[in-house]
Amino acid sequence: MAEDLTRPDPRWHIRVRGLHKTFGPQHVLRGLDLDLERSKINVVIGGSGQGKSVLMKHLMALLEPDQGHIYVDGRDIVGLNDVEIRDVRRQFGMLFQNVALFDSMNVIENVVFPLVERYRMSESEMMERARELLVRLDLAGVAGIEQKFPAELSGGQKKRVGLARALINRPQILLYDEPTTGLDPIATKNVDDMIRRTADDFGVTSVVISHDMASTFRIGDRIAMLYEGRIITAGTPAEIQARPHPVLREFVETSGAVTFTRAEARP
Amino acid sequence: MTERRDASAGQPPPEQAPPPSLGEIGLRLVAPVLVVLQLFGEHVQLLWQSFAWLFRRPFRPRLFFEQMEFVGVGSIPIIVLVGFFTGVVSALQAYLALTRFQQERWVGAAVGISLARELGPVFTALMITARAGSAMATELGSMRVTEQIDALNTFAVNPVQYLVTPRVVASILMMPVMTMLFNVVGLVGAYIIAIIVYNIDFGQAAELYRFYTDPSDYLQGLIKSVVFGMAMAVTACYQGINVRGGAKEVGLATTRAVVASSVAVLVIDYPLVQIFAAIWPAGD
Numbered sequence: 333m334a335e336d337l338t339r340p341d342p343r344w345h346i347r348v349r350g351l352h353k354t355f356g357p358q359h360v361l362r363g364l365d366l367d368l369e370r371s372k373i374n375v376v377i378g379g380s381g382q383g384k385s386v387l388m389k390h391l392m393a394l395l396e397p398d399q400g401h402i403y404v405d406g407r408d409i410v411g412l413n414d415v416e417i418r419d420v421r422r423q424f425g426m427l428f429q430n431v432a433l434f435d436s437m438n439v440i441e442n443v444v445f446p447l448v449e450r451y452r453m454s455e456s457e458m459m460e461r462a463r464e465l466l467v468r469l470d471l472a473g474v475a476g477i478e479q480k481f482p483a484e485l486s487g488g489q490k491k492r493v494g495l496a497r498a499l500i501n502r503p504q505i506l507l508y509d510e511p512t513t514g515l516d517p518i519a520t521k522n523v524d525d526m527i528r529r530t531a532d533d534f535g536v537t538s539v540v541i542s543h544d545m546a547s548t549f550r551i552g553d554r555i556a557m558l559y560e561g562r563i564i565t566a567g568t569p570a571e572i573q574a575r576p577h578p579v580l581r582e583f584v585e586t587s588g589a590v591t592f593t594r595a596e597a598r599p
Numbered sequence: 600m601t602e603r604r605d606a607s608a609g610q611p612p613p614e615q616a617p618p619p620s621l622g623e624i625g626l627r628l629v630a631p632v633l634v635v636l637q638l639f640g641e642h643v644q645l646l647w648q649s650f651a652w653l654f655r656r657p658f659r660p661r662l663f664f665e666q667m668e669f670v671g672v673g674s675i676p677i678i679v680l681v682g683f684f685t686g687v688v689s690a691l692q693a694y695l696a697l698t699r700f701q702q703e704r705w706v707g708a709a710v711g712i713s714l715a716r717e718l719g720p721v722f723t724a725l726m727i728t729a730r731a732g733s734a735m736a737t738e739l740g741s742m743r744v745t746e747q748i749d750a751l752n753t754f755a756v757n758p759v760q761y762l763v764t765p766r767v768v769a770s771i772l773m774m775p776v777m778t779m780l781f782n783v784v785g786l787v788g789a790y791i792i793a794i795i796v797y798n799i800d801f802g803q804a805a806e807l808y809r810f811y812t813d814p815s816d817y818l819q820g821l822i823k824s825v826v827f828g829m830a831m832a833v834t835a836c837y838q839g840i841n842v843r844g845g846a847k848e849v850g851l852a853t854t855r856a857v858v859a860s861s862v863a864v865l866v867i868d869y870p871l872v873q874i875f876a877a878i879w880p881a882g883d
Contacts, residue, residue, distance in 0.1 A: 394752055418755040426753045432746035446754045596704070 340406040343503065345370040345537045346391065351400035359554055360386050362561035370474045373531050373538040378558035379583065384541045387558065388507055391539065392424050393417045422450065426507040431490045433482040440478040443496045448503065465496040468533065485522045488519055495526065499534065507531065508540040512547050520544065543592030545587040625775060646833045649767045652760035666769035670731045674777055677726050682781035685787025686710065694797055703799045707808030710789040712716045715816040719782045722821055724827035727777060728860040732835040735766055736856035739839025739848065740849035758840065767832040774828030775821045823868065830867060831860040
């Protein structure tokens with residue numbers, strides 16, 4: 333099926349084809365194909381060192397692949413020049429694993445940072461946008477939040493400030509790098525809810541990189557599994573549960589995530 | 600190499616590795632030299648990039664002033680302290696040596712020249728390396744390991760322009776200023792020892808200082824301090840932004856930054872002095 337990938341598709345926001353990447357002797361991505369659905373939560377799961385973060389960095393054009401193409405709304409973002417790449421990155425927001433708030437800046441400075449650096453916008457306009465986001469992300473109730481520094485925030489607050497910073501330039505695509513790693517079950521659930529709500533409220537296409545099985549099946553509209561540099565299986569949670577790939581099955585069973593095994597047990 | 604060894608370990612008749620060719624031996628001999636050259640090249644490249652980014656938009660004057668405040672204003676107490684005692688000790692040593700020949704009046708000239716040419720720039724560079732260089736390596740290193748540098752990239756902000764350029768420029772500008780402060784405070788220390796404590800005749804000492812310490816002596820010191828500031832900032836930033844790993848690696852990078860910058864200051868010192876000797880021959 334010769335599909336024209338350079339035409340924007342109503343369903344698929346990002347389409348990755350034949351992505352290869354090597355770092356020295358390590359062949360990390362080995363011909364990766366992946367479709368990410370518009371306005372949905374797409375979860376990419378995989379073990380440590382399978383190339384999840386590398387894939388994420390390719391999506392944002394932070395890394396250049398050795399081979400392959402990435403079409404964002406039909407536009408191939410591989411091989412663009414500096415100015416065009418900057419243009420591409422404007423469509424993206426990213427929440428880092430460690431949130432990566434700037435320690436030397438307070439909350440409000442962190443949140444408006446992408447605007448200060450990239451857009452010509454009046455100070456009051458920026459502040460208005462930032463405050464609106466703080467309200468929508470339930471941060472406005474925290475006393476003196478705007479002037480606090482990242483070190484003074486709780487883990488959950490940091491995530492939300494990081495999310496506000498990722499959302500401030502109104503991206504169409506939001507990337508989450510292992511958002512629930514190292515969190516307790518309650519905090520994990522809170523972050524899951526936050527991702528769900530953000531996807532629904534802002535209508536963004538979400539891409540979540542994760543190895544947390546329970547939260548993957550809780551929030552994922554689509555799940556893809558990355559194994560040895562390729563996507564070995566992809567589909568909706570129901571499809572995945574109906575015909576599990578052996579590697580995925582082992583991954584899920586070892587993790588002890590109830591969702592999958594229970595569905596399996598039911599004949 | 601390791602692969603071959605592993606494979607042969609399991610097989611009873613070990614396959615003899617062919618003797619290394621002359622080229623291979625040569626390569627192995629020059630390998631450490633190549634590593635050093637590569638490291639040097641990467642430092643020069645970073646320096647070049649930091650200058651290239653200086654002239655590209657957006658300009659962020661605030662970042663430059665922040666770094667100048669940190670490298671300069673923040674270093675005033677330590678420079679005053681060290682400068683004062685350096686002046687005191689050099690004056691004392693000069694006095695103790697010269698008094699054997701009843702030539703104490705030369706103390707001012709001796710201390711003045713040694714401060715201007717050598718002690719001022721070198722000690723200032725070492726103190727600022729210890730204070731600001733270590734902080735630069737630590738700050739950039741921890742920004743690297745907590746993905747803050749990656750975050751800058753995602754906001755389409757070049758990390759070299761945002762982080763390295765202000766630090767290099769601030770160090771280049773503030774190092775000579777701090778060196779002059781060191782010189783002045785050192786002379787005050789020398790005055791206290793020589794004139795007040797040991798009662799050397801002020802008129803004679805001051806006249807000899809004025810006559811023998813030339814503006815070119817101060818100029819040499821200031822040129823040196825510019826080079827030292829550049830070397831210190833580039834080395835510290837290079838170590839910082841190239842950290843891989845976690846907190847432990849940040850610590851190691853800081854240590855390497857301080858050691859490498861200090862060594863660089865002392866090593867670069869020699870060729871500079873040699874060049875200055877050619878430009879301003881002794882005894883003119």
